Amino acid sequence: MAKKRAKRPVAKKKIKPGKAVAATPKPASANGVDVQREVEQFLFRQAEILDGRRWGDYIGLFAENGFYWMPASPEQTTGEGMPSIFYEDRDLMTVRMKRLTHPHAWSQSPLWGTSHLVSNVTVEKQDPRNGDVVVRSRFHMMEFRRETSRHFAGSYVHHLQRSAGGYRITLQRVDMVNGQGPYDYVLQAWV
Amino acid sequence: MPRDNGLDLRGLVEPDRVHRRVYADPHVFDLEMDSIFHKVWIYVGHGSQVPKPGDYYTAQVGRQPMIMVRHTDGKVHVLYNRCPHRGAMMCGARHGNVGKAFMCSYHSWQFDTDGKVRSIPLVQGYEGTRRSPEDPDCSMKPAARVESYRGFVFASLAKDGPTLTEFLGEAKIGFDDMCDRAPEGEVEIVPNCFRVIQHSNWKIFLENQLDALHPAVTHEAAGRAAFDVEKDIERRTGKAPLYYHYLSAFTTPMSKWDQFQTVNYPNGHCLLQGYMGLRPRDPDTLAYEAVMRKHYGAKRAEEILSVNIHHVLLYPGLSVQSPLQQLRAVRPLGVDRTLTEIWHFRLKGAPEAIYRRSLGYYNLVNSPATLINADDLENFWKCHQGLASDGGDWVSFHRNAGQDDEENGVIKSRLGTSEAPMRNQFRAWIGMMASGR
Structure with missing residues (x-):
């Protein structure tokens, strides 16, 4: 045991305090339209559709080439070629919907419901040419299934395409704070 | 008939049916931990989970919290996740790299990546006591046996028994x-x-x-x-x-x-x-x-x-x-x-x-x-x-x-x-x- 003590690893980078963040972001607006209010209404409506188990309407919020993505870990920057908890285009979302609505989806027989709260909505990017936006928000979801409640919380990043009929999702990224812990049972529907 | 707490084990298993107690009785579960999971070869992980020296991954073998770690000589060791001093868990994260040595976060005992004790602070405090830092029980305890097959690492917590390849057949x-x-x-x-x-x-x-x-x-x-x-x-x-x-x-x-x-x-x-x-x-x-x-x-x-x-x-x-x-x-x-x-x-x-x-x-x-x-x-x-x-x-x-x-x-x-x-x-x-x- 005559060895030298191993040095403790030390943080190499000095951490400096960051610059102050503007308390109030610039109001997002395009041609006089209140974009902040529009995207909030879109996110709230999406949550209502999900809690109402209106699976078809939910898929309809996505663009034809849209993806719902929950990465396996927060560092991931793409779902292509990487493990994901969900990485679903509209076709795979349709498989999920059809399973959920099949009379023999056995795990659907106990009483099951969710309640989503969406908040901290920030418009991060806005394309002045076409009105497309990237929106960050936070969510909290409570699920009740067979006498048991579960809670999931985290962030959403929505890439929204502006079209005549309103926004459509080209990519929804979901990162759950408790997404990497062991799952007590599984996730049957989108969060 | 040998019995444990009134359990007639052989009476629970017939060639074409088993008694429900084998699934639902907590006492049977306790026996399974001792007689199966703490004895036979249990999968710990794959060598490519710990590619570099000092890389570790924790894993449960039966009820025992273990660490799979790559030593400086390239060999993979499986150790109990426990400091031999006062019993504190050594690695609190699921995986990571410990560098050259494990260090206990309680009193700073250090161990090489094969579990051997490397340094104890103020070691002179053990002079004249019943414990010498040279004792094997001053090192992190290894699994009784570790073997791997094509990179898949198994541990057995029992000293005796068939080799891994004999067990897998x-x-x-x-x-x-x-x-x-x-x-x-x-x-x-x-x-x-x-x-x-x-x-x-x-x-x-x-x-x-x-x-x-x-x-x-x-x-x-x-x-x-x-x-x-x-x-x-x-x-x-x-x-x-x-x-x-x-x-x-x-x-x-x-x-x-x-x-x-x-x-x-x-x-x-x-x-x-x-x-x-x-x-x-x-x-x-x-x-x-x-x-x-x-x-x-x-x-x-x-x-x-x-x-x-x-x-x-x-x-x-x-x-x-x-x-x-x-x-x-x-x-x-x-x-x-x-x-x-x-x-x-x-x-x-x-x-x-x-x-x-x-x-x-x-x-x-x-x-x-x-x-x-x-x-x-x-x-x-x-x-x-x-x-x-x-x-x-x-x-x-x-x-x-x-x-x-x-x-x-x-x-x-x-x-x-x-x-x-x-x-x-x-x-x-x-x-x-x-x-x-």
């Missing part, structure tokens, strides 16, 4: 089939572990792995949903991605599952033949097969590619799905709670398109948002509820009992839906549980 084909499919003959883990807890006894999960009677029933909804969308995509574009077939294969009617044989080995290991037809003739597969022929020669490549396995179950805690490079480690948490740790692998030297197949299965079937296991876990919970009740004492494994072919201790069921794999698992179970009693 012919069932090592699960690892061989997975690794041989790599042009370079090796697999590499994809560093992501999905973990799912089921509210049921661990044996219910193992039995389900080779239960060819259940897919058409349990997975009817998911199979049908995928089948409909697969057909729709074919109408639109001519061809659906292969991963739809992983799911739509579950629409195979119950009667067809009899075509697939099961092979049942000593020590509870079993194998179910493949049913998904994973050797399509598309350009990606043909390109991969060309690479395989280049590495192995035409004859050997053909031998490897024509192996047709769905699952190999390595009793008591591992399910290997070799053709899709999936691995599920079963960690019993309690009599009615079981954790599965789910991994997948890359075939070294194989084209990216072949990895994408493995990934597709991992995401759709094995992720926590699984389209398949949602209904399995529901059934496991229901089974456990029923087995904990007084509604009946016996679980039936009578299907095709007495109609299997046995040769040199290996039992082949003529029919896929035979309950031979369950009978075989309990043959091993009672052997391990009642040995020495």
